[in-house]
Amino acid sequence: MANAAKPDLRPADPRFSSGPCAKRPGWTLSALSDAPLGRSHRAKLGKSKLAQAIEDTREILQVPADYRIGIVPASDTGAVEMAMWSLLGARPVDMVAWESFGSGWVTDAVKQLKLENARVLEAGYGEIVDFADVNFDHDVVFTWNGTTSGVRVPNGDAIPADRQGLTICDATSAAFAQDLPYDKLDVVTFSWQKVMGGEAAHGMLILSPRAVERLLTYKPAWPLPKIFRLTSGGKLIEGIFKGETINTPSMLCVEDYLDALNWGKRIGGLEALKARADANLAVIERFVDENSWIGFLAKDPATRSNTSVCLQFTDPALVNLPREAQDAFAKGVATLLEKEGVALDIGSYRDAPPGLRIWCGATVETAAVEALMPWISYAYQAQKAALAQAA
Numbered sequence: 001m002a003n004a005a006k007p008d009l010r011p012a013d014p015r016f017s018s019g020p021c022a023k024r025p026g027w028t029l030s031a032l033s034d035a036p037l038g039r040s041h042r043a044k045l046g047k048s049k050l051a052q053a054i055e056d057t058r059e060i061l062q063v064p065a066d067y068r069i070g071i072v073p074a075s076d077t078g079a080v081e082m083a084m085w086s087l088l089g090a091r092p093v094d095m096v097a098w099e100s101f102g103s104g105w106v107t108d109a110v111k112q113l114k115l116e117n118a119r120v121l122e123a124g125y126g127e128i129v130d131f132a133d134v135n136f137d138h139d140v141v142f143t144w145n146g147t148t149s150g151v152r153v154p155n156g157d158a159i160p161a162d163r164q165g166l167t168i169c170d171a172t173s174a175a176f177a178q179d180l181p182y183d184k185l186d187v188v189t190f191s192w193q194k195v196m197g198g199e200a201a202h203g204m205l206i207l208s209p210r211a212v213e214r215l216l217t218y219k220p221a222w223p224l225p226k227i228f229r230l231t232s233g234g235k236l237i238e239g240i241f242k243g244e245t246i247n248t249p250s251m252l253c254v255e256d257y258l259d260a261l262n263w264g265k266r267i268g269g270l271e272a273l274k275a276r277a278d279a280n281l282a283v284i285e286r287f288v289d290e291n292s293w294i295g296f297l298a299k300d301p302a303t304r305s306n307t308s309v310c311l312q313f314t315d316p317a318l319v320n321l322p323r324e325a326q327d328a329f330a331k332g333v334a335t336l337l338e339k340e341g342v343a344l345d346i347g348s349y350r351d352a353p354p355g356l357r358i359w360c361g362a363t364v365e366t367a368a369v370e371a372l373m374p375w376i377s378y379a380y381q382a383q384k385a386a387l388a389q390a391a
């Protein structure tokens, strides 16, 4: 195969990492100049910034007024595990997973909490568990957007409004890019460094009234460390949901999150944020349609993520190679793109099938995704040529 020519145009920003994700367009360090550094987060100013972050989150994400929103320690993992450790054990639980992060929550339930009534429903990379098989009278833990496979829940239709169990949803790579049906979700978690391109530090924990009710009426059999405790003396610690964090937050990260939220509001809120991710996915969909050697890892188009877009090389000459050779090929493509400075961190996740993962969340400019596509063709052809030469 003849060596392809390098495309002329380069993406203006090569950051397509799935987390931390690209900062919002136009971001500079000066966006943080109002951060109340060296001051107590419990001073009036700090507390008002934290409360503002909660308020803006509610406004943009359109979280119902009777749902609580808290800023908690340890990023998305902190928020998910806080919910699992605080709420699970009251009734049987269905643990639903189809990629690496969901599987991590399965491990938590089965091997760490050692829940006796845990049912595990799993699907492989590219697929999704059939939600018709889930028992929503059990508690249910699942990930809305599987970041490592690019497979998302298409909608909440399969979740009954009159369910008995709680739905605990890790929505870290979905929030701000996909619709989340809050009436079907009792716990929603995410972090700041995904779709909004914030700094990694804290987790967001959104609780439905039913989740709060569980907190008030159920005491887990296991001890809870201070950073997981949402109640005290049988009462909800309401302060957590007003910006009185359990322990010390980074006010620099808070300032950055506020900046990201302000940007989100300026461009038109949730609809505009979702539209940006959708437009980015549409560019890749067109590219995949035009090139038979590449395809989506997500088997069902309805489950295709518009944030963590996962691709596989479907070239028959490659799919029949041993797994290590396929890994090496995909890595070679990602490395070449990185070396050219056109795409950073787009190799597939370490546990996922070999391929590429291109973040398409709201902070990524559609023009950058457009400029990247010819480079993927270029790198694919360069790797094929290298393979042919080695044979």
Ligand SMILES: Cc1ncc(COP(=O)(O)O)c(C=O)c1O
Binding pocket: 018, 019, 074, 075, 076, 077, 078, 101, 102, 143, 145, 146, 147, 148, 170, 172, 173, 191
């Ligand atoms: C679906 C999902 N869950 C959990 C995590 C872990 O998030 P964090 O590092 O914010 O704790 C990630 C990180 O990419 C993720 O994509």
